[in-house]
Structure formats: C-alpha cells, structure tokens
Amino acid sequence: FVERALALIKPDAVNKADDIEAIILNHGFSILQKRRVTLTAEQCSDFYSEHYGKKFFPSLVAFMTSGPIVAMVLSKENAIQQWRELIGPTNSTVAKETHPDSIRAFFGSNEQKNAVHGSDSVVSAEREIRFFFPNCIVEPIPVGQ
Numbered sequence: 001f002v003e004r005a006l007a008l009i010k011p012d013a014v015n016k017a018d019d020i021e022a023i024i025l026n027h028g029f030s031i032l033q034k035r036r037v038t039l040t041a042e043q044c045s046d047f048y049s050e051h052y053g054k055k056f057f058p059s060l061v062a063f064m065t066s067g068p069i070v071a072m073v074l075s076k077e078n079a080i081q082q083w084r085e086l087i088g089p090t091n092s093t094v095a096k097e098t099h100p101d102s103i104r105a106f107f108g109s110n111e112q113k114n115a116v117h118g119s120d121s122v123v124s125a126e127r128e129i130r131f132f133f134p135n136c137i138v139e140p141i142p143v144g145q
C-alpha cells in the first residue's frame with residue numbers, strides 16, 4: 001500500500017531540516033505537505049495526549065514548544081514502517097549504539113531531544129496527519145475516470 005505518514009522535525013533539529021529532507025527524498029519518500037509551525041503548550045499536549053500523565057510529559061511539552069518544528073506528510077509504499085526504520089529507536093543515545101545510520105543517531109542527542117517523530121501505526125498516522133493538515137486526504141486517492 002502507498003501509505004501516508006506524519007513526520008515531525010523537532011526544535012533540536014530544525015536547523016538541519018534541509019539535510020533531513022534530503023535524506024527523506026533519497027530514501028524514496030515523497031513530501032506531500034510541509035508546514036513550519038510553533039506549537040502552543042495546549043496544541044502540543046493534545047498532539048501527545050497518549051503520553052499525558054507520564055513523568056516526562058511536562059518536559060516533553062516544554063521541549064516541543066521551545067521553537068519551530070517542521071511537520072510533513074510523507075508518502076511511500078509502507079511509509080509508516082519505512083519512516084520508523086529510517087529514524088531509528090526513540091532514544092538517540094541508544095540509536096547511536098544500535099542504529100548508527102539512523103536519523104535519530106545522526107541528529108538527536110538523548111531520549112527526549114531525538115530530532116524527529118514518526119507515527120507508530122496507521123490509526124495514529126491518520127490522527128496525526130489530520131492534526132497538522134486538516135484538509136489533507138489520508139486515504140489513497142482514486143485517479144482517472
């Protein structure tokens with residue numbers, strides 16, 4: 001299936017956005033949509049609501065609202081899993097050990113400042129794409145007559 005995945009470039013890596021976009025394109029993804037945005041704490045809390053109540057939630061919100069982020073809709077066959085493989089493990093410290101070629105190993109620092117986000121399932125990808133791109137169609141589009 002040609003899927004759509006949400007990708008975020010986080011505040012710690014926004015100054016490397018051009019490099020990260022080049023890696024994305026070199027791996028055969030299309031970038032269908034792109035927005036640069038600074039989230040409010042309320043917006044960020046809604047986006048990460050599944051983590052509400054966890055110990056790291058307040059510092060996650062502080063980090064993710066500390067500057068602009070870049071939100072993108074990526075498309076490729078099996079895009080959600082492919083993007084997760086390209087970014088590597090959540091914790092950039094672990095990624096540097098186990099997945100040294102991953103984006104989080106290259107551009108991230110630790111378990112919080114990990115450069116990028118990727119949707120973890122088809123359901124969360126649809127929710128996350130709609131969050132940043134309310135007018136974006138998330139299903140495959142029929143073309144022709």
Ligand code: CMP
Pocket residue numbers: 051056060090111112113114116117118
């Ligand atoms: P992400 O994949 O965007 O999803 C939730 C984010 O919370 C994660 O990347 C990290 O930025 C952050 N995060 C996850 N676990 C921890 C943790 N143990 N301590 C601090 N931040 C974390």
